[in-house]
Every structure is written in C-alpha cells, then in structure tokens.
Amino acid sequence: MKNYIFSNKTIYLSKDLPTTYMNLNGWSIICVTGLDKKKYLNNQFTIDINMINYDNYKFGAHCNINGKVWTSFLIFQYKHFYIYIVRSSVCKKHIHELKKYSLFSKVNIFEEKKFCLFGLCGLNSSKLLENFFSIKLSKKKSILVIHNIIILKINKPIERFLIIAYKKYLVDFLKFINCKAKYSNEMQWLELDIESCFPIMNKEIMGRFILQSLDLKKWGAINFNKGCYYGQEILCKYENKKINKFIICSIIGKSNKNNITYIFEPVEYKDVFGNRYNAGMVLSWVHIHKKKILLQVRMKINFFKRENNFFLLSHQDIDFKIYNM
Template structure:
C-alpha cells in the first residue's frame, strides 16, 4: 500500500484519486447489551431507539439535564443488541454518565477492541466494492452487517463508507485496497466538515445545544418520542426558535501564518467592527496552503464573509461552509 504523511497530502489530492482508504484510530466501536438496553438508551439518546432496525443507523446525541451535548455518535442494531461508533477521546465521559444509572438498569457496555475502523471514499467506489461485497448500504438501507464486517453509508459530501472490521478479516479487507492510497483520521474528518457533521472531542463536551452543532430535527433529534434527558430544553429551543449559535467551517486566508488554536474560544470582528465569539471544535490542515476551522459562532453569517482575528498581527478567515438549523 502507498502511505502518505498527513501534512503532505491535501483534500484535493484525495479527490483526484480513484479510491482512498482511511485508517481511523480516533473512533471506536462500542456495544450495549442487556434486557434494559432499549429502555435505557431511549431515556438517554435524542432519537427513538425503538425505531432502529437492522437496515438503518442513527446519527444522534446524548445530552445532560441542561440539553447540552455530551457526545454525538452513530448507533445501530447489532446482534439483537446495540452498537455505536464514537470519538475515542469522549468515550470516558460517556461511560462515566452510564455508570450513574447502572443500579437502575441491567445493561452492559463494552468497547470492541477486536474491531478496527476504516473509511473509504473515491470515484466509482460503489462499482469497485461490489466486486467484493454482494450487498452495499444505500440511501434507503444505510447499514449492512456481514458479521465480521459492518458497512455504514454516508451520502455527503459524496458517497463514502465506514467499515467496522474484525481482526480476522483485516488482512482480507486491506488486500482489497492494496493498490490504493492510505490516509488517516484528519483527512476523513475533512469530509465530515464538508457534510456538517460536528466533531466533538472531550474539551467541547457539555458546551452546546444540539441545534448549535447542526444536529437537526428529525434527522438527529426525535422531538415527539417522549421524555429523555435534556428534552425540555431542546424542545423549548426548537419551538421558540431561540437558537443563536451556528456551525461553520472557516478557511484561513492569511498566508505564512502559524498559530496554536488550542484555546477553544476566540474572538473575531467583521467588516462593521462587530465582535463575534467562536468556539473551535476541530482544526485541520488540508495542505501547506489551506487551513480549516470547524467552529461554532454566535452570529448568523452569510457565506464568504471575511472575519478578522487579531492576535499579534491581523489574520483573516473566510466563511467556507455554514450549517443553519
């Protein structure tokens, strides 16, 4: 397999390749089982777990009592129980929340370390994969489970797939892509940024309402399913239309600028000298010339708006993508 260093490959190079494989080490696969699993998950998660079947997965969240998102994830039926894919950095927070209720519910959670996660993207991808898999997920049936290999489909920004592969099948799976380029988590995350999928790590847990990070009704939130933790606040924001924060992707315009964006909260000014506060979710360097921020801003801005970030010298960003709930 051809391997590339992360800093030397851009998203645009990926698009030019016929097919690309992404080795995902920052996401993990977790299962939830037990006789109370469905009841427990329905009381915690924003989607109606009773509507899950073996042909669909949900992208949803679990929130605290104030309606703030602890984590977002992909959840699906797995061997008559439930499985979900979540960021590794936030898993401990979620497990800590689960432990609060273990005395009331008979449930068991387990990180499935015997499974590895891979993303696949590229042109003519479906035709290529059908040479090795008789059935692939599509718009109507978004997940296919072969037992040792689970396949989830994403529609945006172009059709791509997430593979959850058991160790026993990893050699077979990698052999399929032996002639293609291999990338890593950040390049896969670029596709999430373009799709409006929030990347919430530990530092941004319990900060945002779902609507502020582009978790929508009815795709990610079931407003009518009944009581769950945080529902009152989430419903109030929806019906009164009082969300005032929005998810954006900003592109750095200033050249030859380096800055450590570990400080999550930064302040911009627009052309009218209005202050705009933003909290960074994720940063990624596409190549030596292009740098993106996934960020939540406290103002509704049109595309291509220019924002000034004043640090030591003036630095300019452009609104590349916006996601308005």
C-alpha cells in the same frame, strides 16, 4: 485548554479527494447488550431507539440534565446488540455518565476494542466495494453486512463508507484495497466531518453546549415526541422559544503551520467601517492541500453570509471565507 493537531499526510477537500482509505484510531466503538438495552438507551439518548433497524443507522446525542451534549454519535443495530461510534477523547467520560443509572437495568455498556474501524472515501470507492464483495450497493439501505464485515454509507459531503469488523475478517479486504486506494490517516475523515458541518465532539467541548446550538437538529439527532430522557425539558423549552442563535459551519483560508490554532479561539468579523465583532468560536480544524486550513466554527447565525470575511488572532492578516452554505 489548547488542543494542537498536526498531520504528516496530505489532506484533501472532498472535491479533490482520490480514492482513499484510513484507520480511524481517533474514534471508538461502543456496544450495548442486555434485555433492557432498548428501554435504557431510549431513556438516555435524544433519539427514538425504536426507529433504529438493521438497514439504516441514525445520528443521535447523549445530553446531561441541562440539555448540554456529552457526545454525538452514529448508532445502528447489529445482531442482538446496538453499536454506536463516538470520538475516542470523549468515550470514557460518556460511558461513565451513561452507566450512572444502570444499576437496576439489565444492560451492559462497553467499548469494543477488538473491532477495527476504517474509512473509505473518494472517487470510485463504491465501485471498489461492489467489485470486492460482488454486490450492488442499495440506495435505500445505509447498512450492509457481508462476510461479518459491517459497511455504513454516509452521503455527506460526498459518498463515503465506515467499515467495521474483527481484524481476522478484514485481512483479504485490506490487501485488496491497499492496491487500489491511497492510504491516509484519520485527519482525512476529520476533514470530511468538518466539511459536512457535523459537530466534532472533543473532550474540551463535551458538556458545554446545548444540542440545538451544535446544529444537531438538522442531522435528525433529536426527537421531541418520544418519552422522557435526560435534558428533554430544557431542550423542548429551547426549541419552543426558538432562541437558538448558532450554526455549525466551516471556514477556509491560507495556512501557516507555525501559527497555532486552538479550540474556542474567537472568530471575528470586520465590517466595512473597520468595526470588529465576535462572530463565533473554533471547534476543530485540519490543514489541507495547497497550504490552506479548514476550520469548524460554531457561528452566530446573523454572521453566516457568504460575502463575509472572518479573522483569527492566530492567523493575522489572513481572510477566511465560509466554505459551504
């Protein structure tokens, strides 16, 4: 299935990004409450829920019984419940799969639509937060809660922040930030995720790939030592046999917006003799400043070399290079 993405806003690479904030409408917030919430999530998710606390979040994944990823997420503890963030396009299906086994557990899983979710990034973004809240951001803590506003600090590819709160608590902050930062849209946050090589889980991708082949292991999104969870047996076998042949990376090249890129489009490598090889596939992309396009690719590891040139059928005669190593 083809998936088209367009944006009217100017999107920047992280190295060129001015202080920017954006409303993240393409992401959803899920809350889990109930007496059995910790045990239930531990039996479903690939991470050890016991390792989550009020100061730091974790990346994790929810897999099917075959170890293929329904969604990746960022999860943390807040008050008496767990909160985690997923792409909106996978939210409904993910919740349906997660609830399947909850009949005899005291757990409530729901999308919290009353929360607002914003991103803040770029030059001086941390200083803006410190000035508005009259605080000093901690280097040891990745979560700050102040005046009922939750702030999550992410360090890749640059320091950036997720801001979560009910709308009534954000009014003064948004008035302040509107005078200090450029307003963009969610495509800028998507660009930063692509640049970070964090796998973009759209509805077309969910349930298709095993966890390690989406490079989620490097994000600490799996624990091989905790108790059983769905997909664990397959994931452990895959890990023990060391058979993963894929990496998530980003490639960059010139863009022509009349050329339509699509999810699963093959990425080809051409050697010095003119032979072409299937090197990977496109998972997501974004058009960026100065008429370029940044693509997230699930690439075969043996083609992951800085000197290699890559090609797409949708962008004929344009060379793509690996953007980050």
